[in-house]
Amino acid sequence: MRKLIAAINMTLDGYCDHTAINPDEEIHQHYADLLNNAGVILYGRVTYQLMEYWRTILENPTGDKATDEFAIAMDKIPKIVFSHTLQNVDWKSATLANKDIEATVLELKRQEGKDIFVGSPGLIVELMKLNLIDEYQLCIHPVIVGSGSPLFKNISEKMMLKLMKTKTFGSGAVIHYYEPTKQ
Numbered sequence: 420m421r422k423l424i425a426a427i428n429m430t431l432d433g434y435c436d437h438t439a440i441n442p443d444e445e446i447h448q449h450y451a452d453l454l455n456n457a458g459v460i461l462y463g464r465v466t467y468q469l470m471e472y473w474r475t476i477l478e479n480p481t482g483d484k485a486t487d488e489f490a491i492a493m494d495k496i497p498k499i500v501f502s503h504t505l506q507n508v509d510w511k512s513a514t515l516a517n518k519d520i521e522a523t524v525l526e527l528k529r530q531e532g533k534d535i536f537v538g539s540p541g542l543i544v545e546l547m548k549l550n551l552i553d554e555y556q557l558c559i560h561p562v563i564v565g566s567g568s569p570l571f572k573n574i575s576e577k578m579m580l581k582l583m584k585t586k587t588f589g590s591g592a593v594i595h596y597y598e599p600t601k602q
């Protein structure tokens with residue numbers, strides 16, 4: 420059975436704001452490796468549209484090895500997009516979900532293959548409420564922004580997590596690897 424892993428970058432004060440963080444070469448390489456070893460990634464509309472930025476890097480590489488390799492990895496990984504407003508997606512590696520998130524994830528988890536990743540805040544919360552996430556990889560960047568979109572909003576029940584390990588980057592960002600504990 421495949422694992423569902425929530426992997427996301429956030430600020431020290433808990434906000435998911437891609438403009439507030441400045442991923443360096445080491446972090447780009449980490450996430451390129453992660454995507455290259457994943458089976459599929461799940462996105463909501465907003466995050467999917469943000470990630471389309473990487474298509475421009477494919478067309479006009481930066482010359483920075485890690486950034487360009489991340490763009491290639493992002494292009495290659497199959498993406499399933501959950502949206503109530505998008506009618507189609509034109510990225511070759513992306514498809515619109517044709518079932519609800521619970522049915523889609525349960526079907527994916529039953530299949531053989533590499534792990535499933537989810538990288539959208541709203542989907543992470545929805546899947547958390549459904550108790551479908553097997554692991555959380557929260558990359559905390561050393562920046563405080565004071566406002567924005569918090570990752571864990573609209574949570575009404577406490578969830579206990581067990582820290583499995585951490586990974587520290589030269590920039591001071593730290594990934595915390597957690598798994599839910601049975602209560």
